[in-house]
Amino acid sequence: MFTLGINIGSSSIKVILLDGDRIIGKKVESHEGNFLQALKTILAELNIPPETRTLATGTEGRHLLNINSVIEPLCIEEALHHLHDPVDALVSLGGEDLVVYTIDENKKIITSFSGNKCASGTGEFFKQQLARMDMSLDDVHAIPPDSKVLKLSSRCSVFMKSDCTHRLNKGEACRGDIVLSLSDVTATKVIDFIKKARIIHKKVLLVGGMTENKHLIRFIQEHMPENEFIVPDQATCFEAYGAGLLARTSGSPLPSLEKLFKPNVVQFKRFQSLKTAQGKVTYLESRRAKVVAGREYILGVDGGSTTTKACLIDMETNDITASFYGRTHGDPVKALKNCFREMQKQIKAETGNGKIKITLAATTGSSRELLGVFLETPAVYNEIIAHAVGTTFYKENIDTIFEIGGQDAKYVLLKNKVPIDYAMNEACSAGTGSFLEESAQGDLNIHHAWEIGDIALEANEPLKFGEHCSAFINSDVRKAIQQGALREDITAGIVTSIVSNYLNRVVGNRTIGENIVLQGGVAKNKAVPLAFAMLLNKNITVPPDPELMGCFGVGILAKQKLQDGLLARSAYDLEKILATDIVYEKDFQCKSCDNLCPIRILKVNDHQYMFGGRCNKYTNIRKRNIFNETDVVDYIEKRNDILLNQCTPDPQTLIRKKDCIVGIPRCFSFYTLWPLYSWFFHALGVETRVSDSISHEGTARVESNYCFPAEIAHGAVQDILDRKTDYIFLPHFKDMESYEKNAPASFCPITQSLPYYIKKAFPEIPEEQYLMPVVSFMYGTEKAAEAFIAVGEKLGFSTTETRKAFDVAYAKQTECFARFSELGIQALAKARQSGRPVIAILGRPYNSFTADTNMGIPRKYTSRGFSVIPFDILPFEEQPIYQNMYWYYGQQDMKAATLLKSEDNIFVTYISNFSCAPDSFMLHYLKWIMGVKPFLILELDSHTADAGVDTRIEAFLDIIEGYRSKITEIREERYDNHLRFINNPDEEIHIKNTRTGEKIPIKNNPRVKLLLSNMGRLSAELVGAAIRGFGINAQTMPVPDIYTLQMARNHASGKECLPSHLVLGSVLKYLSSDKYRKDEIYLVFVPTTTGPCRTGQYFVFYENLFRDLRKENVVIFTLDADNSYNELGKDFARYAWWAVVIGDYMKDIETALRTCAENPEKAMMEYDHIWQKMIHVAEQDITKILPVLKEISADIAKIPLKNKIEKCPKILIVGEIYVRRDDFAVDELIRHFSRRGIIGKVSNVAEWIYYCDFVRHYELKKRLALIPRYRQVFASEFKDIVQWKIEHAYKKKIEKDIRDALSETGLIPDSPHNMEEIMGNTEKYFVNNELYSEISISSGVAATAMMDGYSGIVNISPFACLIGRVIEGVLTPWARERKYPTISIEIDGNLLPPNVINKLEIFMLNVLRFRTDKDVNHMLEQ
Secondary structure, three states: OEEEEEEEOOOEEEEEEEEOOEEEEEEEEEOOOOHHHHHHHHHHHHOOOOOOEEEEEEOHHHHHEOOOEOOHHHHHHHHHHOOOOOOOEEEEEOOOOEEEEEEOOOOOEEEEEEOOOOOOOOHHHHHHHHHHOOOOOHHHHHOOOOOOOOOOOOOOHHHHHHHHHHHHHOOOOOHHHHHHHHHHHHHHHHHHHHHHOOOOOOEEEEEOHHHHOHHHHHHHHHHOOOOEEEOOOOHHHHHHHHHHHHHHHHOEEOOOHHHOEOOOOOOOOEOOOHHHHHHHEEEOOOOEOOOOOOOEEEEEEEEOOOEEEEEEEEOOOOOEEEEEEEEOOOOHHHHHHHHHHHHHHHHHHHHOOOOOEEEEEEEEOOOHHHHHHHHOOOOEOOHHHHHHHHHHHHOOOOOEEEEEOOOOEEEEEEEOOEEEEEEEOOOOOOOOHHHHHHHHHHHHOOOOHHHHHHHHHOOOOOEOOOOOOHHHHHHHHHHHHHOOOOHHHHHHHHHHHHHHHHHHHHHOOOOOOOOEEEEOHHHHOOHHHHHHHHHHOOOEEEOOOHHHHHHHHHHHHHHHHHHOOOOOOOOEOHHHHHOOOOEEEEEEEOOOOOOOOEEEEEEEOOEEEEEEOOOOHHHHHHHOOOOOHHHOOEHHHHHHHHHHHHOOOOHHHOOOOOOOEEEEOOOOOHHHHHHHHHHHHHHHOOEEEEOOOOOHHHHOOOOOOOOHHHHHHHHHHHHHHHOOOOEEEOOEEEEEOOOOOOOOEEOOHHHHOHHHHHHHHOOOOOHHHEEOOEEEOOOHHHHHHHHHHHHHHHOOOOHHHHHHHHHHHHHHHHHHHHHHHHHHHHHHHHHHHOOOOEEEEEOOHHHHOOOOOOOOHHHHHHOOOOOEEEHHHOOOOOOOOOOOOOEHHHHHHHHHHHHHHOOOOEEEEEEEEOOOHHHHHHHHHHHHHHOOOOOEEEEEOOOOOOHHHHHHHHHHHHHHHHHHHHHHHOOOOOOOOOEEEEOOOOOOOEEEEOOOOOEEEOOOOOOEEEEEOOOOHHHHHHHHHHHHHOOOOEEEOOOOOHHHHHHHHOOOOOOOOHHHHHHHHHHHHHHOOOOOOOOOEEEEEEEEOOOOOHHHHHHHHHHHHHHHOOOOOEEEEEEEHHHOOOOOOHHHHHHHHHHHHHHHHHHHHHHHHHHHEOOHHHHHHHHHHHHHHHHHHHHHHHHHOHHHHHHHHHHHHOOOEOOOHHHOOEEEEEEOHHHHHOHHHHHHHHHHHHHOOOEEEEOOHHHHHHHHHHHHHHHHHHHHHOOOHHHHOOOHHHHHHHHHHHHHHHHHHHHHHHHHHHHHHOOOOOOOOOHHHHHHHHHHHOOOOOOOOHHHHHHHHHHHHHHOOOOEEEEEEEOOOHHHHHHHHHHHHHHHHHOOOEEEEEEOOOOOOHHHHHHHHHHHHHHHHHOOOOOHHHHOEO
C-alpha cells in the first residue's frame, strides 16, 4: 500500500511517500510564506501513485487540505512504534517550537515540556540571526576552529538578539562565536527541559530540522553525557513519517491538485487600507550638492545595529555631498570601510583626481565607540542628540521625533530644537526595522527591504496582529500564512503592528506634539509613515534622506563643538583609513571593582586603546574626560555597606548553640531585611551561610516565566543546596509597616510566593529542611514575632530564647533603617549643593542595588562623574502619592519620585525588569508625577551586552542638560473635572462636584449612567439588569473585540494586564460612540483590591488617564474585594449575589450545551432566545426569579443532546478571574474543547466571592485574636464575624435554590464548592493561606477538582500576569508528579499562536486518555 504523510510546519513542509514501511520519496522544503504553492510543487515532483492514502499533520494549515488530518503527537507515537529501540524522551527541534516529550514503555506520550510563545532557541530564530550576519546554513559548518561560546541572554529572543548585535558591534565577538553561542543556548534549553522531565541515564531521540546543526547536537551530547542521544534517519521529517504510517488506517485518498485545497477563512480582524492616510504624510526634498576639490568637509558616521551609514558634509554649506548606507553584518569596521569605498567612487566621479580636506570626523550609533577608536576621533556622540541636531537642521519647528532603526527605536521631545524628553525601546524589537525586515524575508519571501512598502500599499485590508512582542507577532504572521491570508494583507499587518508597538512601548503616555518627524531607515518604507498617520490621525513629516539623519546630525554636531572650542580640526584621509586595521592585541581583566570586566587592548596605527568594560573608566582614558572624583559619591555603595556590614553581626563572635547551618539565598527581602535575618540567627547561636553565586542549574529549574529576580532566586537556592546546609531559610515576605494610612505595604505575588514555587522546583529538598516564616509587620512586632518564634521552635529553641533573638534582630533592623535615613538626609543636602546633576536610582533593592541584576548601572554614572542616590534612603515619608499604592517598594518609589520632582538638581533613573507587573502601572505614575521633567527607565533582564544601556544613559545625561537650559520656559498643568463618587455610611451614594459643592444623586437619576464592563456576556447582562432593578441606570457594555483592545492600547503602554485594557477600551469605545451625551455623567465601575496583584491599580490608572484625556463627565466608581464588594449596602449586595450566581450557572449550561448538543449552532440560538426571558424579570426584582428559572430549565432540557455531561471528560478552567470569565478572552479555548467533546467548566465568579469572604473571615479572626479575651465579645471584629456567618448562610441558601431550579437541564457539571476543603488543599499542597490572591483559590480548587473526577486543568491568565505565573509554578509540578493533565495559557487578546495550539492539542489528547483509552480516530479530523 502506498501512503503519504504531509507535515505543514511553521517554516517548512515535510512530505514522505511510503510503500508499506519503506520510504520511497522524501521532500523537505521551506515554504517561505506560501505553503499552498510549496505543497503543490512538492506533490507534483514526487510522482505519487494513484489511490495513495494520505494524512496531514502539523500547524493549522492542515485544515485547508481536503484530506484527513491529525495532531502531531499521534504521528510521533506511530513513528516511535516503528523504531526498533525504545526511547524515554523525544526532542522536537522545529522552526517555531522546541518541545521535549516524555515517552512511556508503550511508546505513548506522557507529557510535554516547551517554552512559552517566545522563539528563542528555535530554528527560525537561528536562521534569522544567520541572515543578519550574512551567513547561510552551509556556513554554519565552516566557522573558524577558534570560535568560542559566549554567554547570551536566553530568556527572550529579543534580548538574545540584542546581545548578539551589541557583542558584534563592540568587537567582542566574531560571527563564528555567535553561531556557537546560539547553538549552545538551544542545547542548554533542551537539557534544561530533559532534566525537568527527570530523564537521566536514558535514551533520547532528537528530531526536527535543527538536527542538521552539528554544533547543536555536539553541545547536547556534551552537556548531558549520561544520556544516549539518537538522531534517526527520518529526523528532519519524523512527524511526516509518522503521518505516512498512520495513513494506512486513518488516511484518505489524495485528491487532484485542483481539488486539494479548501476555501480559506482568515480569522484575524483587519485595519482600513493604509492608503486612507496618504494626505497626511509630507516628504521634504533632498538637499544634495556635489563634491568639490579643495573644499573642507566633515565625515559623519552612524554605526547602527544592522546598518552602517556614512556621509560627507560640506563644512561651509552643510550640504551632504557623498554618502552610503550598507549592511553591518556583524562587522562594524568592515561595514564602514565598505561605506568609504562606495563614497570614494562618488568623490572620484565628481572631482576626478582632485583632493578634498576632511578635518572633522564624528561617530554615533551602537558601534560608535569602536568606530571612534578606528577613526581615532574624540568626536563620539550618542544618537539621540545626533538625530535631534540632524532633524532640526531641516525643519526648525519640529517638536517630536520618531526614529526607527534596525535594533533600536527612539522618541525625542524637543523645545526650541533642544531635546527635553526621550525614550527608547526598553527591550522589545517589535517596533524596529530589523524585525520588519526579518519577518518579511523569513516568513513572506520578500528578500529586499525596499519591496516591503510597495507590497504593503497593495493591501486593501491589513491584518490586525498583536503588538506585544516580536516573537508573538511572528507567531501571528505564521498563523495568518497557515490560514491562507494574502501576502499583501500580512505585510501591511506587520507594518501596522510595528507602528502600534512603537507607539505603545516606546512613546507610551509621553507627549506627542503637532510637528512630528519620522526618520531612520524604516522611514524610507512608504507604508510606515502612512501607518503612523493612520493610527495617530496626525500629519507626519519625513526628512530628506531619513536613513542618514544620524550620520548627518553627528557631523553637524561636531561642527558646533568645533565652533564652541570643544573640538579641534584634524586630518582624515579615506585612503589611509581604508588601509588601517584594528589589531586585537590581548585581553586583560579589570580589577577596579567586583565586576571584573574583560578589557581588550586595540591597536590602530601603532596607537594602543583600551576598550570595553561596563563602566566609563576606559572611555574616560581614551577621551581624556576629567572630573574631580572626590566630588562623586556612590550612596548605593554606602547604603549597601550599612545593610551588609555595619548592621550585621561579625561571624567570628558567634556563640554556637546548635550544630547546624542555615542557608540563606541572596534574593528579594535579603536586600532589605538582612540585618533582621542575620542577627536573628546569630543571637540564637545558629551559623548562617549566604549564597555567593547564581547557579545555572538552579535557574533552569524555574517552572514558569517569572521575572529575572525570581530566576536569580532559583540560582541562589541551588548554590545553597550545593553547599550542603542543614536548612534553607525562605521567608514568605508579605508586608512591612505602611507609609500610607489607607493601604497596606505588601509585596508582589512573585516576591511573596518565593518559598512555595521554590519547594516545587526543588522537590528533592525534604520538607523539614525548609524554614518559611510569614514575614508580616502589618499588625506590629508582636504579631510579626510569632512567625520567627515558630522558626526557633523548629530549630529546637524555646519561645523565650527565640523572642529574645527576634527583639535583638528587630532592633538592629531599626538601626539600619535609621542609618539609611541619616545617609539620605546627607545625600540630599549635598546633591542640592552639587555643581553637576545627581542621579537617584529607583526600583527595588534586589534589582537596583545588586551587581547580579543592575548591570553596573550605578558605576556607569559615577564613572562619568555623577553621584548616585538609592531611593530607599531619601526622606520621603510625608510625600503625598496616588491612592491605593499597596506595594511597599511602590510606596517608597512613588514618594521618592514626588520628593525629587521638585529637586532641580536630582534626576531619576528607574530600573525595572522585563515583565515586571507592578511597574506596568507605576511607570505611568512616575510620568504623571514628573510631568515634563526627564527621567530614564532601564528595563533589564539577563542581558550580557550593555551597549544599549550605555546609549540610554549618555542620551539621558544630554537630555538633562537640555532640560536645565529650558527649565524656566516649561510649564505644566493637569486637568480635573472635580467630580467625585461619594459613598458614606450615613447618606445615599452620590456624585459630588468639589468645585461647586453640588451633590448629584445616582439612584433614580436618568442623567447618571453606570457603565459595566463585560466580564462574560451572561453575567454582565444579568448584573446590569439587577442593578437597574435596584434603581441605578446601568448600561452593560458589549463583549470586547480586537478593536476595543486597540482603542485601549492607543492610550496604554501595552505592558498592563489584558483585563485593564478590555475595561478601558470598552469605556473609550462607548464614550466615542453615538450613545455618548455631554449632558450625562458616566460612572465607570471598576472592582478593586488592596493587593497584592495589579487589579487595585486599574482605577488609579483610569482616573489619571481620563484627566489626560480631559473627560469632563466621567467618574470612577469602585467596590473592594476586601469587603466582598458589599460597600453599597445589604440590598445592593443581595441583588448582585442573585445575578452573579444565576450568571455562573447559566454560563455552565451554555458551555455544556456547546459540547453536548446534537446541533451546537442551533442550540446556541435557542439558548439565547430563552436567556432573554430572564433579563426582563431581573429588571423588575431578580430575587423573585425562581419560577422563571424553572420554566427556563424545562425549555433548555428540550434541546436535543448527542451526549450527556456524565459521558464527557471535564476540565476546569482556573486562573485570573477576568480573562477566565470574559468571552472575548476564553471563547477560543472553549471552542477547541467543545470540538473534541470536552466540557470546559469555567471557575465561577461566586467562587471568587466565597474566597473573598474566606479571607475576610480569616482576617477578622486574626485581628480578634490580638484583642485580650475578656474584651473580644465587645469588639467590632466579633460583631463582624457574627454578621459574616449570617451573610454566608444566606448566600449558600440562595445558591442552592438557584441550582435546584436549574437542575432539570441536566447540564450543570459538579464542581468543588466547599471553601474550607478547597483552602485546606491549598495549604496542604501549595501555599500558605496568608497569600491572599487567586493563586490560593485557583491552585486549591484545581487540586480539589482533579481529586473529584475532573480530567484536566487549564490555568488561564493575561500575558505576564503575576497570578497566572505563580499558579503555573506551583500547580504544574504538582500535577506532573500525579500525571494529571494541566496547561497554562497566557492570553494577550490575539488568536492563540501555532505553538500554543500545539501544546493545547497535546493537552486535549491527554485529557481524553486520562480516564478512558481513546483511539486515534477520536482525534482524526476530516
